[in-house]
Amino acid sequence: MQCPVCLKNTWKNRGTQLIECASCKFVRAKDDYFLANFDEVYSDKYYQRGDYFNYEEEEKALKKNFTDRLHKISAYVASGNLLDVGCGYGYFLELARTRYKAAGVERNHQTAEKVAKRLDLEIFGGDFLEYTSPKKFDIITAFDVIEHVLNPKEFVAKCNTLTQTNGLLIIETGDIESVLARVQRDKWRLINPPEHLNYFSRKTLAALLASTSYEVLFVQRVPFWRTLRQIVFRSIKRDAGFISKLPNLLIPLNTYDLIFVGAKKCKSV
Numbered sequence: 093m094q095c096p097v098c099l100k101n102t103w104k105n106r107g108t109q110l111i112e113c114a115s116c117k118f119v120r121a122k123d124d125y126f127l128a129n130f131d132e133v134y135s136d137k138y139y140q141r142g143d144y145f146n147y148e149e150e151e152k153a154l155k156k157n158f159t160d161r162l163h164k165i166s167a168y169v170a171s172g173n174l175l176d177v178g179c180g181y182g183y184f185l186e187l188a189r190t191r192y193k194a195a196g197v198e199r200n201h202q203t204a205e206k207v208a209k210r211l212d213l214e215i216f217g218g219d220f221l222e223y224t225s226p227k228k229f230d231i232i233t234a235f236d237v238i239e240h241v242l243n244p245k246e247f248v249a250k251c252n253t254l255t256q257t258n259g260l261l262i263i264e265t266g267d268i269e270s271v272l273a274r275v276q277r278d279k280w281r282l283i284n285p286p287e288h289l290n291y292f293s294r295k296t297l298a299a300l301l302a303s304t305s306y307e308v309l310f311v312q313r314v315p316f317w318r319t320l321r322q323i324v325f326r327s328i329k330r331d332a333g334f335i336s337k338l339p340n341l342l343i344p345l346n347t348y349d350l351i352f353v354g355a356k357k358c359k360s361v
């Protein structure tokens with residue numbers, strides 16, 4: 093498989109589940125993980141003991157994070173059309189629609205329908221690459237999404253086609269070159285293919301964005317809130333009976349391994 097960042101095709105192993113591009117150092121899951129049944133991976137189970145111990149229990153924590161991110165985004169683009177890709181249960185859209193004319197895309201059809209009904213917003217259910225819109229967006233947001241997609245170059249190119257020139261693309265993802273990821277290696281909590289297929293660093297993400305006519309405006313190492321249950325679930329990477337007995341606490345963290353990136357569309361690809 094060609095490297096989506098530099099388009100070369102020379103890979104070397106990086107730990108037991110990942111490979112690294114020998115040319116640009118982009119990291120991705122080994123080939124076999126790309127053959128997973130993704131309808132199964134992203135069925136309703138995904139939100140319960142998949143990537144999340146219990147996604148609904150994370151609502152308060154996620155909304156605290158999204159309030160912070162929304163504040164940062166609005167410093168760059170104060171109004172206009174916003175598209176949230178991978179909108180999940182719509183927690184970000186619920187906040188964003190107070191400022192922007194908001195719409196969403198969600199891979200899971202039933203989740204998309206539920207969110208559309210609950211928030212009375214336009215939510216496309218299905219693969220983002222199949223989404224079309226008569227209007228161009230001023231902002232596209234993708235929180236914890238790019239690590240999941242089969243081809244991140246196609247993903248960013250699709251964002252480009254849906255965005256006004258000078259429009260903003262916001263991406264939040266893990267940083268495989270962060271100190272924590274390098275120290276923990278295979279044990280880093282964000283290594284969980286086939287859910288996470290792509291593992292960017294500031295450098296490889298900037299290179300990908302540049303190759304799709306985006307200019308990086310900022311990269312921040314952002315703090316985040318999580319529930320205690322989610323933290324434990326992610327740390328041990330499995331469901332254990334005691335997790336649901338833990339108190340429902342919200343905890344602020346900064347592990348310096350998440351990057352929040354804003355980029356401006358320079359021209360159409």
Ligand SMILES: [Zn+2]
Nearest residue numbers: 095098113116
């Ligand atoms: Zn490469």
